[in-house]
Amino acid sequence: xxxxxxxxxxxxxxxxxxxxxxxxxxxxxxxxxxxxxxxxxxxxxxxxxxxxxxxxxxxxxxxxxxxxxxxxxxxxxxxxxxxxxxxxxxxxxxxxxxxxxxxxxxxxxxxxxxxxxxxxxxxxxxxxxxxxxxxxxxxxxxxxxxxxxxxxxxxxxxxxxxxxxxxxxxxxxxxxxxxxxxxxxxxxxxxxxxxxxxxxxxxxxxxxxxxxxxxxxxxxxxxxxxxxxxxxxxxxxxxxxxxxxxxxxxxxxxxxxxxxxxxxxxxxxxxxxxxxxxxxxxxxxxxxxxxxxxxxxxxxxxxxxxxxxxxxxxxxxxxxxxxxxxxxxxxxxxxxxxxxxxxxx
Amino acid sequence: xxxxxxxxxxxxxxxxxxxxxxxxxxxxxxxxxxxxxxxxxxxxxxxxxxxxxxxxxxxxxxxxxxxxxxxxxxxxxxxxxxxxxxxxxxxxxxxxxxxxxxxxxxxxxxxxxxxxxxxxxxxxxxxxxxxxxxxxxxxxxxxxxxxxxxxxxxxxxxxxxxxxxxxxxxxxxxxxxxxxxxxxxxxxxxxxxxxxxxxxxxxxxxxxxxxxxxxxxxxxxxxxxxxxxxxxxxxxxxxxxxxxxxxxxxxxxxxxxxxxxxxxxxxxxxxxxxxxxxxxxxxxxxxxxxxxxxxxxxxxxxxxxxxxxxxxxxxxxxxxxxxxxxxxxxxxxxxxxxxxxxxxx
DNA sequence: TATTAACACTACAACGTTTTCGTGACTAAC
DNA sequence: GTTAGTCACGAAAACGTTGTAGTGTTAATA
Numbered sequence: 158x159x160x161x162x163x164x165x166x167x168x169x170x171x172x173x174x175x176x177x178x179x180x181x182x183x184x185x186x187x188x189x190x191x192x193x194x195x196x197x198x199x200x201x202x203x204x205x206x207x208x209x210x211x212x213x214x215x216x217x218x219x220x221x222x223x224x225x226x227x228x229x230x231x232x233x234x235x236x237x238x239x240x241x242x243x244x245x246x247x248x249x250x251x252x253x254x255x256x257x258x259x260x261x262x263x264x265x266x267x268x269x270x271x272x273x274x275x276x277x278x279x280x281x282x283x284x285x286x287x288x289x290x291x292x293x294x295x296x297x298x299x300x301x302x303x304x305x306x307x308x309x310x311x312x313x314x315x316x317x318x319x320x321x322x323x324x325x326x327x328x329x330x331x332x333x334x335x336x337x338x339x340x341x342x343x344x345x346x347x348x349x350x351x352x353x354x355x356x357x358x359x360x361x362x363x364x365x366x367x368x369x370x371x372x373x374x375x376x377x378x379x380x381x382x383x384x385x386x387x388x389x390x391x392x393x394x395x396x397x398x399x400x401x402x403x404x405x406x407x408x409x410x411x412x413x414x415x416x417x418x419x420x421x422x423x424x425x426x427x428x429x430x431x432x433x434x435x436x437x438x439x440x441x442x443x444x445x446x447x448x449x450x451x452x453x454x455x456x457x458x459x460x461x462x463x464x465x466x467x468x469x470x471x472x473x474x475x476x477x478x479x480x481x482x483x484x485x486x487x488x489x490x491x492x493x494x495x496x497x498x499x500x501x502x
Numbered sequence: 503x504x505x506x507x508x509x510x511x512x513x514x515x516x517x518x519x520x521x522x523x524x525x526x527x528x529x530x531x532x533x534x535x536x537x538x539x540x541x542x543x544x545x546x547x548x549x550x551x552x553x554x555x556x557x558x559x560x561x562x563x564x565x566x567x568x569x570x571x572x573x574x575x576x577x578x579x580x581x582x583x584x585x586x587x588x589x590x591x592x593x594x595x596x597x598x599x600x601x602x603x604x605x606x607x608x609x610x611x612x613x614x615x616x617x618x619x620x621x622x623x624x625x626x627x628x629x630x631x632x633x634x635x636x637x638x639x640x641x642x643x644x645x646x647x648x649x650x651x652x653x654x655x656x657x658x659x660x661x662x663x664x665x666x667x668x669x670x671x672x673x674x675x676x677x678x679x680x681x682x683x684x685x686x687x688x689x690x691x692x693x694x695x696x697x698x699x700x701x702x703x704x705x706x707x708x709x710x711x712x713x714x715x716x717x718x719x720x721x722x723x724x725x726x727x728x729x730x731x732x733x734x735x736x737x738x739x740x741x742x743x744x745x746x747x748x749x750x751x752x753x754x755x756x757x758x759x760x761x762x763x764x765x766x767x768x769x770x771x772x773x774x775x776x777x778x779x780x781x782x783x784x785x786x787x788x789x790x791x792x793x794x795x796x797x798x799x800x801x802x803x804x805x806x807x808x809x810x811x812x813x814x815x816x817x818x819x820x821x822x823x824x825x826x827x828x829x830x831x832x833x834x835x836x837x838x839x840x841x842x843x844x845x846x847x
Numbered sequence: 848t849a850t851t852a853a854c855a856c857t858a859c860a861a862c863g864t865t866t867t868c869g870t871g872a873c874t875a876a877c
Numbered sequence: 878g879t880t881a882g883t884c885a886c887g888a889a890a891a892c893g894t895t896g897t898a899g900t901g902t903t904a905a906t907a
Contacts, residue, residue, distance in 0.1 A: 211863035421796035451766035556893035
């Protein structure tokens with residue numbers, strides 16, 4: 158086993174001082190061409206690579222960014238991670254990942270652990286529990302301590318930081334319009350409680366589209382799911398609620414689901430009731446993931462461009478890390494999503 | 503903005519030495535009860551948290567483990583990450599993630615970046631390209647430098663390190679047997695090229711099951727996919743090849759797919775040919791993910807317990823990091839997978 | 848009264864870097 | 878022959894922490 162070599166060892170080996178080695182490796186003109194070459198050759202031979210920990214300590218900054226998301230086993234978040242990782246590598250940064258598992262406590266703990274100087278800044282999408290509690294002290298504190306934070310997807314107005322969002326409301330309106338265009342007039346909305354910003358915004362878009370089309374808003378056509386914990390608990394409840402709604406309101410001819418999982422649940426119910434997609438009921442949902450792609454029929458979706466969101470977020474964060482002027486105002490980027498038409502509408 | 507406070511600043515504030523503060527915070531009996539309490543109160547007031555970078559440098563080890571996987575946007579790998587993260591948090595470690603994107607070069611670069619002292623050890627599933635090239639110098643070198651490595655899923659015999667694998671061959675045999683039990687005798691196998699260990703092993707299990715049942719092995723019933731790059735390129739090719747096979751061999755009454763995506767492709771083809779699942783063709787696949795779960799009909803699958811694999815891998819790695827005796831022999835853990843019967847068989 | 852022991856604390860080195868500020872040796876100019 | 882200037886390199890501090898080895902004071906023992 159050959160342990161990693163340090164500058165000090167290299168210096169001893171070469172019979173020169175530590176400073177000389179350091180300067181040679183950094184190609185300083187202070188050192189003669191000859192010595193530089195010798196040192197560099199030795200360094201290469203011994204496979205010297207600088208100790209990043211020492212560098213971080215010295216420079217008082219790290220080349221690592223922290224990503225805190227509720228889940229990785231979730232297509233959208235995985236896409237975001239991919240995007241973040243992409244630009245991180247390109248710009249010479251590492252990515253530390255932490256999963257809140259939709260739990261407030263875990264989010265806080267993970268954030269504090271990360272903030273202990275391992276990390277330069279955060280990219281976060283808060284857990285549902287955090288949003289419900291509206292307790293953002295950990296995020297505020299991090300910002301207070303001078304670490305930049307970028308919020309994405311689930312955004313919180315009272316936090317002043319860079320944000321990457323999706324034009325949720327607008328595209329939900331578009332999606333609703335898309336259904337109306339297909340001559341579906343009784344659209345059921347499958348959404349989350351309003352404390353989740355994306356759910357709220359999408360609901361707003363839905364409402365706006367109906368209003369514009371002059372269709373009265375029926376509250377019984379909106380199913381809001383509590384959505385607090387794991388999907389294996391809430392899905393059966395959602396399915397039975399939906400089933401009841403469909404039975405009691407046979408005029409329903411379309412469903413707008415706020416995410417893919419809800420759409421999958423909807424499909425299951427529709428199948429059980431022996432209705433056809435899209436003839437009897439059209440279906441459109443957010444999140445353009447594998448479920449929609451490989452479903453029967455493939456679903457029309459709203460592609461949220463998770464990778465793009467990750468890219469924007471990472472760039473925003475790294476820009477912030479590398480900028481001198483700390484007082485630049487916060488930026489909010491909107492990533493436009495688009496409707497991917499398949500066969501469910 | 504209140505910057506993070508250091509021991510030195512605390513010491514100045516309190517009018518004692520740095521050592522006293524350090525020892526007080528660590529509750530050393532060397533320091534009087536009184537002083538200890540005072541220091542701790544101050545530390546709490548100023549929200550002191552130790553600088554992990556400095557600790558890492560001092561202790562010559564970090565509390566961070568690196569995970570290198572081909573993709574996050576992939577149910578199985580996401581599950582593994584979840585498992586790793588779970589035990590990492592529990593045991594006080596951080597998780598650094600890197601995506602190879604199935605590229606050899608990216609894998610090597612990322613690994614080298616990570617290895618620059620940020621990380622204590624690695625959990626890796628090599629990229630397809632790496633497996634094809636059979637170039638494992640980067641992994642060997644890392645091990646040489648004394649960093650523990652745990653390989654999972656895609657395993658390589660010539661690397662001597664801890665491993666977490668799935669009893670692929672055995673369970674593929676079981677899956678095949680499952681189809682045979684349903685009275686399906688002409689089973690098509692949708693697999694990868696042999697250089698991917700999981701593909702190879704599953705193929706072996708398939709062959710063994712047929713042999714045991716006394717059914718002759720037909721090479722035209724095995725479709726091996728190159729599978730080198732992104733799925734959007736290989737899937738159409740796979741689909742057309744499969745379609746041809748199904749047309750030319752109408753006796754085929756079952757398909758064993760080596761992963762979910764292949765199964766989804768198979769479903770698409772079956773649908774196009776207007777055949778029924780499972781009556782005309784039964785379908786079973788590896789990876790118990792969202793596609794299988796929400797497909798029509800829901801697919802019978804082999805659950806690989808990704809989370810469990812991640813848990814085992816992380817524990818193996820952290821055990822290795824924390825053990826004194828460096829020369830303990832390598833361990834290979836087998837995580838048993840099981841067949842989840844749904845409606846496609 | 849002199850020695851020892853306990854106590855409560857401090858000084859300092861070390862981890863691996865970079866960088867500032869020397870410091871000799873040599874050369875060139877006066 | 879003195880002074881100034883360049884060149885090539887080294888010493889040391891700093892980043893934040895911990896642990897070892899002091900250090901001075903007081904109390905107990907011989």
